[in-house]
Amino acid sequence: MILSIGCNPAVDLILEAEEFTANTLNRVTGKRVIYGGKSINFLTAASKLGLDAQASGFMGRRGNPFKQLLKSGNIPFKFVNCPHDVRTNVKVYAGSRLTELNDEGFPVSQREQDRLIEIVRKAGANLLACSGSLPPETPEDFYFTLANAAGAKVKFACDCEKAAMMPALRAHPVLIKPNRFELESMTSGNLKTFSDIVSAARFLITRGAQNVLVSMGADGAIIVNGSAAFWGQYTQKFEPLNLTGCGDVMFAAACGAFLRGGSPVEVLSEAVAAATLSVASPAIVGMDMSRFEGIKGNVRVEPIK
Numbered sequence: 001m002i003l004s005i006g007c008n009p010a011v012d013l014i015l016e017a018e019e020f021t022a023n024t025l026n027r028v029t030g031k032r033v034i035y036g037g038k039s040i041n042f043l044t045a046a047s048k049l050g051l052d053a054q055a056s057g058f059m060g061r062r063g064n065p066f067k068q069l070l071k072s073g074n075i076p077f078k079f080v081n082c083p084h085d086v087r088t089n090v091k092v093y094a095g096s097r098l099t100e101l102n103d104e105g106f107p108v109s110q111r112e113q114d115r116l117i118e119i120v121r122k123a124g125a126n127l128l129a130c131s132g133s134l135p136p137e138t139p140e141d142f143y144f145t146l147a148n149a150a151g152a153k154v155k156f157a158c159d160c161e162k163a164a165m166m167p168a169l170r171a172h173p174v175l176i177k178p179n180r181f182e183l184e185s186m187t188s189g190n191l192k193t194f195s196d197i198v199s200a201a202r203f204l205i206t207r208g209a210q211n212v213l214v215s216m217g218a219d220g221a222i223i224v225n226g227s228a229a230f231w232g233q234y235t236q237k238f239e240p241l242n243l244t245g246c247g248d249v250m251f252a253a254a255c256g257a258f259l260r261g262g263s264p265v266e267v268l269s270e271a272v273a274a275a276t277l278s279v280a281s282p283a284i285v286g287m288d289m290s291r292f293e294g295i296k297g298n299v300r301v302e303p304i305k
Helices: 037-046 062-074 109-123 144-150 160-173 181-187 194-208 244-258 264-279 288-297
Strands: 002-006 008-019 030-036 053-061 077-085 087-094 098-101 128-132 155-159 213-215 221-224 229-234 299-303
Touching: 002 037, 002 077, 002 109, 002 244, 030 037, 030 062, 030 244, 030 264, 037 053, 037 062, 037 244, 037 264, 053 062, 062 077, 077 109, 109 144, 109 229, 128 144, 128 244, 144 155, 155 160, 155 244, 160 181, 160 221, 181 194, 181 213, 181 221, 194 213, 194 221, 194 229, 213 244, 213 288, 229 264, 244 264
Parallel strands: 002 053, 002 128, 008 087, 053 077, 128 155
Antiparallel strands: 008 030, 087 098, 213 221, 221 229, 229 299
C-alpha cells in the first residue's frame, strides 16, 4: 500500500484567456475549479492506475469536496483536520503559457504535526509518498521526520521543492521527482543539456537520493541512479488538453513501478506514458486507461552516456 501525504491541499481556480499580459486588463474566456494539490492529483492518478493507495495529511475547512473526490475513487483517507481555510491557487492559461499564483497555505500547530506523525507510524504502508509544499510553521525537515516515523522497512519517495527536499534526502528516498527548474534550484546550476541534468541528479544522489526522475514537459523525462541514466519521451504528436498535475501523475506511476520492483527503464516508461495520457486528457480523473498500453508502446527510452 502507498500512503500519500499532502500537507498543503489547494483549491485551484483555473482561468483561461486568449492572451495574458501583466499590468493591463485581461479577459477571461473560461473558468473551472479543481480540488487538488499535488497529493490529491497523485491519489487520483494512483486510482486510475490501479494502485493500492491511501491518503493522509493536513486538511483545512472547506475540505469536504476533497474527501468526496477521494470517496468517488474508493481511496481511503485519514486526515488531520485543521481549523483554517484550505488555500486557493490561481492558474491562468493563455494558449500553452501558464501563469500561477500560489497561496502559502494555513499554519499547522505542533500538536497537529504530532498527530500526522502518529498516523504515519501506524499506517503499515509499503511506500510513503510525500508531495508538495509544507505549510507555514512546519519545519523544513518534516518529510524526513515522517519517513523516520514510517520505519526503515517502508520505501520513501518525495516530490517537493528545495526547502523540503534537501532535508528529506537524509532519509535516502528510493525516488525523488524534481522538474528541471526544481533541479536547477537544488543544485544552483543552469541545466541546458542532458549531461548537465544527469550531473545535477548525481549530486542529489551523493546527498542521499537513490533514484532521481526529472520531468521535462514536452522533452520527456530522465531517470538517474548511481550507475545509469536513461531518457524517455513519447514519440507521437498530439494535442495537449491538460497541463495541470501531469508531474504528479508521473510521480504516482513511478512509485507504483518501483513498488512492483521495476527496473529504471520500466519505471521511466510507465511514468512518461502516464504523464502523456494525463496531458492528452481533459483532466486526471478523465484519463482513459484503455489508451495507456498503446501510449506506453510509443515511449522511446534511450541510455544517456
